[in-house]
Amino acid sequence: MAATRRLRRTALPYLLVLPAVVLFLLFVLVPGGYALVLSFQARKVSGGLLGSSTTQVFAGLDNYRAVLADTELWSGIGRMVLVGVIVIPATVGLALLFALLLDVPRVRLAKVTRLAIFLPYAVPGVIATLMWGFLYLPATSPIGGDHVDFFSSVGVFFSVANISVWGAVGFNMIVLCTALRSVPTEVHEAARIDGCTELGMALRIKIPLLRPAIAMCALFTVLGSLQLFNEPNTLKPLSNAISSTWVPLMKIYDDAFVDSDLNHAAATSVLFTAAALLVSWVASRFVQSRAAS
Known part of the structure; x- marks a missing residue:
């Protein structure tokens, strides 16, 4: 037994x-x-x-040579990087700002506000994109669609980035709020006794202690930017500025299911996965170094 x-x-x-x-x-x-x-x-x-x-x-390495010489793929990578340049600092910055504001003792309705900021993360990406797509259309937009072209060749980058930021800020804010909860209350009390203001505490105490969590949120956002697909693919029927190969994952989808070139799509997927793993490894090493410092 x-x-x-x-x-x-x-x-x-x-x-x-x-x-x-x-x-x-x-x-x-x-x-x-x-x-x-x-x-x-x-x-x-x-x-x-x-x-x-x-x-x-x-075919040996022929497919890989064709992928590396594919100008449409490189253009899609460039557009993905541009969206990431907008999304990563905006997402992490807003999440940090909301977490610090909600950590102030005198703030009211903190739980309700925290839930309201987190709720967009629970909305499926396609539904969120459709909702924002109608907000961007001039005929249905209440946010200046008659005066602002959200689907211009330049504005579409901010339109796509806005949807990604709107959906990701809440999750990152929860991560940072949880990290703030782990800061001992004695540290806050000692700082207040010394006459430190809430702004001073945020800049000199909270943000330095949050560096590992901030680095982790940045890693999550980088990985999310590499997987950009739902937003531009859903907005494509609404905008002439978004092609069927606008970002790498759309290019892979187009090669596989529109052009029926599974071999080229598979080679692109393998290379893109290897690049994503490399970026993840570099970012994780950076997170570990920040956490150890």
């Missing part, structure tokens, strides 16, 4: 983890491995009197 109980205690953690492992294998590793195989292949069409047939043949 004792051996059976020890076996159950030993096996229980593995049984609890098993569903997540199975889902990871089925929806991440297996599709990723299949994409890797496709990226080294090419379609070969052979025909005869009875019709034509398509087979997959080994």
Whole structure:
């Protein structure tokens, strides 16, 4: 009986983890491995009197060479970076500002305000984009659509970035608010006894102590910017400034499901995944260094 109980205690953690492992294998590793195989292949069409047939043949690195020479992909990367330049500082900056304001002792309705700021994060990205899309349209916009072209070649970057910021600020604010809760109350009391104002406490005490959490929020926002797809893809029917290859993920989707070039799309996916992992590794190392300092 004792051996059976020890076996159950030993096996229980593995049984609890098993569903997540199975889902990871089925929806991440297996599709990723299949994409890797496709990226080294090419379609070969052979025909005869009875019709034509398509087979997959080994193509080596030809698909990767074609991806690296794809000017549309590089243009999409440039547009993704421009949106990220707007989204990352705006998201982290606003989340930090809201967290600091809600941490002031005299603030009223802090819980209600915190919930109101967090709620946009719970709205699905496609629904949020559709809502903002109608707000941007001149015929339905109550925010100056007749005077401001939200879908111009320049304005569309801010329009897309605004939707991303609106949806992500609440989550990052909760992370920072949680980090502020871990600051000992004795630190705040000592600072107030010394005559430090709330602004001084925020600049000299709270923000320095929040550096690891701020770096983590920046990492989350960078990863979210790399996955930019829903916002421009949903706004595409409303704006001539957004093409079907506006960002890299839209380019991959277009290659795979519109042009039916699965091999080129697979090679692009592999390279983009490798680049995203590299960015994540560099950003995580930065987070660790900030947390240790």
